[in-house]
Amino acid sequence: MIFFHIFFDFISGQHYVNVTKVTLTQVTLMRITQEAKKENRKKILRVAEKLFTRKGYEQTTTRDISESCGMAKGTLFNYFKSKETLAMTLVAQAMDKGRKNYLRRKSGxxxxxxxxxxxxxxxxxALRPYxxxxxxxxESGMSVFSKKSICPAGEEVRLAHMETVASxxxxxxxxxxxxxxxxxxxxxxxxxILAFWSNDTSENQVETLAMIDYSMQTFVNTISANLQLREAAGNE
Amino acid sequence: MNENTQFILTTEQTKKIPVSSFMRMWSLGSSQARIAARYFAYAAQKQFVSKDRKKELQNHFHLKSALQLLGTMGYLRGAIMKMGQLLANMPQLLPHELVEVFESLQFEAPPMHYSLIREVFLDELGKEPEEIFSRFDKRAFAAASLGQVHRARLRNGKEVAVKIQYPSIAETINADMKALSLLLQSMRFKKDFQYLHAHVQDARNVFLKEVDYRSEASFMEKNRKLFIGTQIVVPVHYPELCTRRILTMEYLPGKHVHNFLAQKPGIAKRNHFGELISYSLVHSWFSLRTVYADLHPGNYVLMDDGRLGFIDFGCYRQFDEERWKLQIDGETAMFQDDQEKLMHFLTKLAMHSHPEALDPEWVDLFLRQMKWIIAPITARGPFDFAGKEYVEHGAKLLRESFRKGYTRLDPFYNWSNRTLLGHRALMYRLKCSFDYSSLYLGEMQKYS
Structure with missing residues (x-):
């Protein structure tokens, strides 16, 4: 049978589509391997999240994570290139959940x-636990300064957020x-806003709410003025 | 009546809504720095000019500062509004010109949009408004102290008013009060400067108490019980839907004072509501020993069936035993014209240890003001609160008080002064006439 499978290479961040001829037994084995991989990945994220919360992000090493997962450090790297990528993946997942909540909550x-x-x-x-x-x-995943070593998970977060903003x-x-x-x-x-929020000591980070409101107002004022200018130029 | 008189008498009624804005943080900083610089310039200049020129310079300088402040005020909302109120009620704090500018500003607060309200609900009650109420109006129908009010309906069909506080208002009150203290530093060459600081600290404490709606809810409930069986209605609140920033209470249908007056009601109706408003204040003053310090028309709902809704309980002060005794002794001394006891009262009020230390000019002004304040009580019989002579005399005394700018006074009395002036101004606005004396003395006798 012809079997298409798509997998994601975490190191290069590329999607590959493989077209191969395989037997039914091989398909079953591959499915098991895929599922095991998925489970491993989930487990790593779960363990890392716990350790980050308990020990602190800075104090947690990749060795701590791999040991707690019961796997070799090298195996961990097959899934996540670095501690930063791992944490950024957690952040990306939370943001994704947040965007889903936004879609559910918006009235149009x-x-x-x-x-x-x-x-x-x-x-x-959605990001509160982190x-x-x-x-x-x-800082490491979405730095505005670094262009060469952009963290793929960080870049994904940026693209996904901006795609929603565009819509x-x-x-x-x-x-x-x-x-x-x-x-x-x-x-x-x-x-x-993210930086302000991460350091916001007010109860439930209420000051950040004022900050978001003010920032979005600033942005909309800017683009509205741009539009008015363009319209004015068009009229002339 | 001249414009100035009109202005002063309506100052208590022109308070607008405060809502916070992030921008305030730095714009206040810059404006206070500029004013401070101007004060220093003046302090230096005045050493080299004649007395008349000094006066002229001072006026010129105050006006310039006032205008400059006005220039930056557009960005300032929320707690800065409270500062305006503070200055308006404590004329001794700043030159009259500045007070006028603060008072004339229209603080049109941008309402909180619904997305912001939802976040406040999630943080405070863990649910969205739609999950709690069967209907929730997304647009506010009224402004409130430090927030806005929305109409809603409970699942059991009850109509409610939900007051929601703008986020981070407490933080900005703190920041603004710090800024005000800095601003006052530049006035340290003024006489009795040390007392200014006490006034600011006291105001800060009162305003910070006002940002906790739970404290307001409990005072509201105290008043509700107090007025049961009278023509004054205080809304029931719903504790399970009340937090520090959200206050859910029964909705009272009716009109605010300005809508009521727009319908040109007859004297009987005006007197009726004038008397009820007076009763609400005097009764809580004597029976709860509290000063209801935020007397403005928006806090009352004039109901079609003749009852008075009393709806805002954010700003109040409580007399302690010692102060209360002093107050009652002072009032009795005033009514009986007992000079010795009166001097004892004034000595305490001005925080001196001996009556000899009192400033005779201040004593003279204070006694004239008190005489004006108690005129409706000593009148014995119906008193016309809109009487030309009474109103103009009050305005003259206020102007004199602005001009003299005494600061040496127990800060607690800023609030009772504010209430008394607010009451007289509201009675003037209602143009009512009734037997205030019997009402006041009756309550005084009953509870003292």
Whole structure:
């Protein structure tokens, strides 16, 4: 039989599609291997999450994680290239959950500021369990300075978030041009919110709510002014 | 009546909604720094000019500062509004020109959008408004102290009003009060400067208490029980839906004072509500020994069936035993014109140890003010709160008080002064006339 299987190479971040001729026994074996791999990956994430919370992110080593998982350190690296990638994967999963919550919560009648606020607030709520160590994780995973060694999981988070922002903007009549100044401004504001939130000592991080509101207002004011300018130029 | 008089009498009624804004953090910093710099410039300049020129310079300087502050005020919301209230009620704190600017500002707060409200609900009650109520209006129908009010319906069909506080208001009150203390530092060459600090600290404590809606809910409940069986209705609150930042209470249908007056009601109706408002204050003053310090028209609902809804209990002060005794002795001395006891009262009020230390000018002004305040009580019979002579005399005394700027006073009395002035201003606005004397003395006799 012809069997298509798609797998994700965590090291290169590439998707491969293999087309091979295999027997039924081989298919069953492969399925078991795949499932075992999936389970291992889940286990590593679960153990890492526990250790990060208990020992702190900085104090936890990849050796601690692999030992707690009962696997060799080398095996761990087959799944996650580094501790940063591992933590960033946890963050990415939480953000994904947050975005799903945003989709569930939105009514479609929100103003642009309100909808962007809802997206970011929903993400942050899902990220709460990771707040204690999100600072160093984001610093290594989403650094604005490093271009060469971008963490694939960090880059995925950025792309997924910006894709949602683009669809929100689109629904409100704005086109998002990649690498444009407003996009850079948005991303800076967003990273600023994350940084502020990770250090927010107020109860339930209420100060961050004011920060999100103010940042989204700033962004929308900027792009609205751009639009008005363009419209004015068009009219002339 | 001239414009100035009109202005002063309505100052108590022009308070607008405060809502926080992130921007405030740094704009206040810059404005206070500029004012401080101007004070220093003035302090240096005045050493070299004549007396008349000094006065002129001072006025010019105050006005400039006031305008400059106004320039940055657009960004300032929330706690800064409280600062405005503080200054308006403590004329001794800042020059009159600055107080006028603060008072004239229209603090139109941008309402919280629904996404923000949902987050506050999730943090405070663990659920979204729709999960709690069978209906929740996404738009606020009124402004409240430090937040906004939404109408909603409980699952059991009861109509409620839900007050929601803007996030991080407590943090900004702290920050703004710190900034105010810094601003006052620049005025340290003023006489009795050390007392200013006490006023600011006291105001900070009262405002911070106001940010906890649970404290308001418990005071509301105390008042509700107090007024059962009268024509005053205090809403029932729902403790399971009340937190530090959310207060859910029974919705009372009716009109606010300005809507009531817009319908040009007759004198009987105006007197009726004037008397009820007065009763709400005097009764809680004597029976609970509290100063209801936030007397503004928005806190009352004038109901169609003639009852008065009393709906906001955020800002109050409680007399302790010692202060209460002093207050009652002082009032009795005033009514009986007992000079010796009056001097003892004033000595305590001005925080001196001997009556000889009292400033005679201050004593003279204070006694004239007190005489004005107690005029409706000593009148014995119906008193016309809108009487031209009474109103203009009050405005003149207020102006004199602004001008003299005494600071040496127990901060507690800032709140009772605020209440008394607020009450007289509201009665003036209702243009009502009734036997306040019997009401007041009757309550005083009953509870003292």
């Amino acid at each position: 009648r929100e103003s642009l500021v309100e909808e962007l606020f809802l997206l970011v607030a929903s993400e942050l709520r 707040r204690d160590y999100i600072g160093p994780v984001l 929100i903007l689109d629904a409100h009549g704005f086109e998002m041009v990649p690498n444009s100044i407003p996009v850079t401004l948005y991303w800076s504001l967003y990273l600023g």
